[in-house]
Amino acid sequence: MPSTLLAKPNINNLLSSTAMALCSAFCPRISANFRPKPFSSSPSKPLLSLSFKVFSSQATDASSQDKFSGRVGFLGLGIMGSPMAQNLIKAGCDVIVWNRTKSKCDPLISLGAKYRSSPEEVAANCDVTFAMLADPESAIDVACGKNGAVRGMGPGKGYVDISTVDVATSKLINEHIKARGALFLEAPVSGSKKPAEDGQLIFLTAGDRSLYELVSPLLDILGKSRFYLGEVGNGAAMKLVVNMIMGSMMASFSEGILLSKKVGLDPSVLVEVVSQGAISAPMYSLKGPSMVKSQYPTAFPLKHQQKDLRLALGLAESVSQSTPIAAAANELYKVAKSYGLSDEDFSAVIEALKAKSQDTA
Ligand SMILES: NC(=O)C1=CN([C@@H]2O[C@H](COP(=O)(O)OP(=O)(O)OC[C@H]3O[C@@H](n4cnc5c(N)ncnc54)[C@H](OP(=O)(O)O)[C@@H]3O)[C@@H](O)[C@H]2O)C=CC1
Ligand SMILES: O=CCCC(=O)O
Known part of the structure; x- marks a missing residue:
């Protein structure tokens, strides 16, 4: 059964009546007790930026209040x-x-x-x-x-x-x-x-749905949203699909940064251009500036990203789904691991491409 999205109150935040009115207009399924986080604006940022806790819920799910x-x-x-x-x-x-x-x-x-x-x-x-x-x-x-x-x-x-x-x-x-x-x-x-x-x-x-409901108050301390996806395995599968996309995105972004530099562009400007268009992603804006400086402070270790690609490829194999992009990305992360980058952030995958370019120069 598809989940419905209901927002639950974030009691740490004050209700902004303006934001509330906007949300009512644009998000009719948001419940009446929704409290958005305060938003700020700056010349370089969108005027209105809302962040709030959203919970995937079914009719029986009232436990997050407990x-x-x-x-x-x-x-x-x-x-x-x-x-x-x-x-x-x-x-x-x-x-x-x-x-x-x-x-x-x-x-x-x-x-x-x-x-x-x-x-x-x-x-x-x-x-x-x-x-x-x-x-x-x-x-x-x-x-x-x-x-x-x-x-x-x-x-x-x-x-x-x-x-x-x-x-x-x-x-x-x-x-x-x-x-x-x-x-x-x-x-x-x-x-x-x-x-x-x-x-x-x-x-x-x-x-177990009953355990999901029991621990929902704990999940709500730790997270901004939760999805209940049914039988065991669906959560693992969803996570692997998401991280498969993420690993390929990061590999592709790395290629773009290096190509821009090789053709005489400023990669920092590329990061800015990407951030304003349809392919904008928080991950690019967050990691791009450090990647341009060849810095990879570890948030998500590269070894875990490669593990997730490996597991996602296994998942794809189990249903005969073709995943050539993820397979290529996986090879790149394996090369990065062989260069001793396992414990760096996964954005260090760009270093594997740098090394490959030197090999072929
Ligand atoms: N970092 C991230 O951004 C995210 C990570 N994840 C996933 O969450 C999980 C944890 O990630 P993260 O915290 O980054 O990883 P870390 O490498 O920082 O931590 C791994 C944990 O696993 C323990 N561990 C490893 N091997 C063993 C073992 N053989 N026996 C017992 N304990 C072991 C480590 O113990 P010890 O301290 O002794 O080494 C440590 O507590 C991974 O599955 C990762 O893919 C999910 C979302 C985001
Ligand atoms: O598994 C790691 C995911 C990292 C992220 O979602 O930013």
Whole structure:
């Protein structure tokens, strides 16, 4: 059943009557209690820029108004997991954390989180446990391995996997969680380090609807919107399709920057031109200026983008869908990894093209 979009109030923001009137005019499905974020204008920016929390909802979904009162576990405190766990703590949740590298737990413990020494112990002591892990292998290991979260699960508990994994991995973890009588939700996110810090992620959820409704207040602390996509696997598939597009876009943008420079144009001007036209994308405006300066501060590690392209190509293969652009992009990210750029931001893929140009010069 297709989702309907309903906006829910963002209580941190003041209602602007002007914005409200505009929204009523242009977004008739926005509910009456919608509160847009304050907007600002500057000569170089559009006059009206609205940002608000939008939730994919069905008739039964009223739970985001409720508070989640249980104890929350958080496994995996990398670039994304740390700010997400931090936002839950700051919102007043009772949080227990675990990370393979224990030192990453320390800042969260200082903020009030408790620590347990294994995923099993976290799950055993929490009502709901979130996991934000690097890849399918780590997601499976942390959930199903020795001292894994599954061993601490049982009836009345829920496991929410936010990691970007493939459909088979998500289904496997779901089966193990279900075998313990617990509930499972996959909930990969769109949005990177800054949206994670700002509680502006987009959740792509699928699995147990009752767990989705139970954790909606938590998802609303962490994100600006959430989609419930039905059966387990649909969230993973949606995430991989989105990241497949993103990886190809970044590779193409990189080619454009280098070509503009080679023909004597100023690549910074190219970035500005792109930002004003139909192919404008926040990603280009955000990353373009640093890419022109050959700087790649890591928000989304290149190794994870290549992982997502690899998994997306597997998804395409499973349904015999042709994806030649993504396949070419994947090769470029593999070259970038071979140059030692795995932990740089994925925009460093441009360096692989620079090297290729030198090879052929
Ligand atoms: N960064 C981004 O912009 C986004 C990332 N994602 C996805 O979210 C997930 C996490 O990304 P991100 O936070 O950037 O990644 P990081 O590489 O920063 O963090 C990865 C996390 O996984 C843990 N981990 C890795 N391998 C293992 C293992 N074998 N056993 C146990 N734990 C392990 C790491 O632990 P340790 O600290 O010990 O290394 C760390 O907590 C990935 O699936 C990524 O694709 C999704 C949206 C945006
Ligand atoms: O998986 C990473 C996604 C990054 C983003 O959506 O900006």
